[in-house]
Amino acid sequence: xxxxLARHRKPTPFPAPRSSTAHPHRKPSLIARGLQGRRAWxxxxxxVPVLAVSGWVTASHWPGGPARPASVQVFRSAQAGxxxxxxxxxxxxxxxxxxxxxxxxxxRVDMGADFAGTGPVYAIGGGVITSATASNGGWPxxxxxxxxxxxxxxxxxxxYVAEDVTPTVQVGQQVSASTVIANMxxxxxxxxxxxxxxxxxxxxxEMAAAGGISGGGPFPTMIGLSFDSLLTxxxxxxxxxSGQSGNGLLPAGYPAVSG
Numbered sequence: 001x002x003x004x005l006a007r008h009r010k011p012t013p014f015p016a017p018r019s020s021t022a023h024p025h026r027k028p029s030l031i032a033r034g035l036q037g038r039r040a041w042x043x044x045x046x047x048v049p050v051l052a053v054s055g056w057v058t059a060s061h062w063p064g065g066p067a068r069p070a071s072v073q074v075f076r077s078a079q080a081g082x083x084x085x086x087x088x089x090x091x092x093x094x095x096x097x098x099x100x101x102x103x104x105x106x107x108r109v110d111m112g113a114d115f116a117g118t119g120p121v122y123a124i125g126g127g128v129i130t131s132a133t134a135s136n137g138g139w140p141x142x143x144x145x146x147x148x149x150x151x152x153x154x155x156x157x158x159x160y161v162a163e164d165v166t167p168t169v170q171v172g173q174q175v176s177a178s179t180v181i182a183n184m185x186x187x188x189x190x191x192x193x194x195x196x197x198x199x200x201x202x203x204x205x206e207m208a209a210a211g212g213i214s215g216g217g218p219f220p221t222m223i224g225l226s227f228d229s230l231l232t233x234x235x236x237x238x239x240x241x242s243g244q245s246g247n248g249l250l251p252a253g254y255p256a257v258s259g
Contacts, residue, residue: 093152094125095177096234097161097193101184109220109241111203111213112160112194113228120168121161121182121191123175124234126151130158130200132167132181138202139163140189145182146200147175154230154255160196160203163189194227195254204251211248222246222257229258 098104100120107114127147136144143165149155164187168180175181184191195204205213205221213221220228220241232238243259250257 093177094154094230094234095122096231096236097122097124098184098231098236104237106237106239107190109224109228109239110192110217111205111215111219111221112162112192112224113231113236113239114190114192115184115236115239116186116190118184118186120180121165121184121193123147123177123179123181124159124230125149125154126174126176127159129169129171129173129175129181131160132169132171134166136162139192141165141187141191143167143182143191145169146196147181148200157254158196158198158200158204159193160200161191161193163187163191165191193231195223204254205248207251209249209251213248218247220244220246221248222250223248223254225257226250226254230255233258 098115098117098121100122101115101117102119104115104117107116127149129145129147131144131146133142133144135142138144139162141163143161143163145161145165145167146158148158161182165182165184167182169175196202197204197207204210205223210223211221225242225246228239228242232242246257
């Protein structure tokens, strides 16, 4: 072969090296997939006790403070790895029974606490209705509703709502702080609410243990001031006579008079 011919001959190409990505879309075999699945399962099984131990340490020791109470729940963000402490908020056991009354006006404290206005009257808290009538001759306006509290610090005590109210409940009905027990109307007498006798016959102030004070006074009574203090602690306006010295006695087991 002449040198001129050899000078222009293209060199024979060497075979290109086989790339590991030569078949990017080739599916793995059944055996390979089985091995991959086992590896993933094993990794997950190992992660579970690690997370459990991590959760126990986190729940037992809050950085910079004592151990958290059992009611606090701790969550770990999967993305940021941060901690969030969530404290459940319990609804209050007792609530203002006149929170939706229009034109609510606090009047005098006598055997109970007197109010004027119109609108729904709620139970203070959980209880059971023991009386519900619109025609009680012993009270102006005729309304007479009693219920025994079944929860909270005053569970077992009897509450009355009287005078210009129309009952919306029945005897034996279970109620809560979200139950409307009566509708208050503007009949000229207003309403009176307070602690009732254990049998629900009348106001507790008429009991000998409370001084035996009926509608003729003297007012305010100690038992009336006790109920007025409870209402003001729930957000109701204080009645006339609130803060004065009370007449009669405050039987054991009734809320103390504040102020």
